[in-house]
Amino acid sequence: xxxxxxxxxxxxxxEGALVLLRCNYSSSVPPYLFWYVQxxxxxxxxxxxxxxxxxxxxxINGFEAEFKKSETSFHLTKPSAHMSDAAEYFCAVSDGQTxxxxxxxxxxxRLTVIP
Amino acid sequence: DAGIxxxxxxxxxxxxxxxTLRCHQTENHRYMYWYRQDPGHGLRLIHYSYGxxxxxxxxxxxxYSVSRSKTEDFLLTLESATSSQTSVYFCAISPVSSGANxxxxxxxxxxxxx
Numbered sequence: 716x717x718x719x720x721x722x723x724x725x726x727x728x729x730e731g732a733l734v735l736l737r738c739n740y741s742s743s744v745p746p747y748l749f750w751y752v753q754x755x756x757x758x759x760x761x762x763x764x765x766x767x768x769x770x771x772x773x774x775i776n777g778f779e780a781e782f783k784k785s786e787t788s789f790h791l792t793k794p795s796a797h798m799s800d801a802a803e804y805f806c807a808v809s810d811g812q813t814x815x816x817x818x819x820x821x822x823x824x825r826l827t828v829i830p
Numbered sequence: 831d832a833g834i835x836x837x838x839x840x841x842x843x844x845x846x847x848x849x850t851l852r853c854h855q856t857e858n859h860r861y862m863y864w865y866r867q868d869p870g871h872g873l874r875l876i877h878y879s880y881g882x883x884x885x886x887x888x889x890x891x892x893x894y895s896v897s898r899s900k901t902e903d904f905l906l907t908l909e910s911a912t913s914s915q916t917s918v919y920f921c922a923i924s925p926v927s928s929g930a931n932x933x934x935x936x937x938x939x940x941x942x943x944x
Contacts, residue, residue, distance in 0.1 A: 724870075749932075758834075758920055758935030759873070805872060809931065818931065820872040 717742045717808045719821035727827040734778075734793040736824045738806035741787065747809040748789040750780055753823075754802045762804070765789065776800070801828045833857040834936040836921050842942045849908040851939050853921030855901075862904040863888075863922040863933065864896060873920065879904055911943045 722737040740746055747766050751759040763774025770782040776799075780791045789806060806821040835854045843849055853862060864876040865888075875888030877896040885896050893915060895907045908915055918940050922933040 719872075756937070758922075758937050759933070760935065761932050764932065818875075818933070820874075822870055822872040 717810050717819045719806050719808050719819055721806050721821035721824050723824055725825045728796045729829045730798055731795050734796045736791040736804050738789045739787050740808045742808055744810050749807040750791050751805045752802050796828045798828050801826055836936040836939045840940050843911055844944050845912055846910050849911050851906040851919055853904045855923050857923060859923040859925045861924045864906045865920045866917040868917050913943050916943045
């Protein structure tokens with residue numbers, strides 16, 4: 716079975732500083748990996764995803780993530796934080812197989828951006 | 831949240847009462863899902879549907895039932911609500927069910943069971 720660990724339930728950065736949100740996964744097969752963002756009082760929306768191919772994936776709003784198989788990681792980064800980035804971020808993993816019951820979410824990291 | 835509407839958005843109820851949450855989509859997607867979101871647990875799948883009258887259990891299905899009589903509507907029912915079911919419930923949809931599946935989420939329904 717797949718699982719996801721997000722290190723740090725809360726991360727604070729200054730506006731303009733680097734954003735780094737950590738995600739490690741466990742999967743017995745090549746994983747599909749996702750980052751979702753949740754703004755206050757809203758549902759989750761997709762930031763980016765990795766399925767196959769290039770390991771550096773670019774998403775919306777300047778975010779990117781790199782799939783590192785040797786480290787079983789899929790950390791999310793953004794070079795310069797903006798106030799509008801304050802939200803909760805969820806990493807998720809799928810085993811790539813057909814089936815609706817194969818997507819597993821991490822516990823989330825709440826990002827605070829300090830002016 | 832275009833294309834997905836959840837109702838009610840907020841509900842307070844008492845232990846032992848039945849509760850039904852509704853998810854309505856206008857995207858004509860085949861797959862619909864109910865998740866619950868709790869601090870320290872992230873999102874966990876309750877039930878999902880892969881077509882009209884076709885549903886299956888997720889990770890945390892105990893105490894919940896679902897129904898899908900039309901493509902656009904997916905109902906989540908708590909037959910007898912308990913305090914442990916206090917949570918935020920999210921509906922999601924997708925056109926297919928593959929490993930690269932991207933879900934579109936509703937805005938959530940916050941349920942408080944006293």
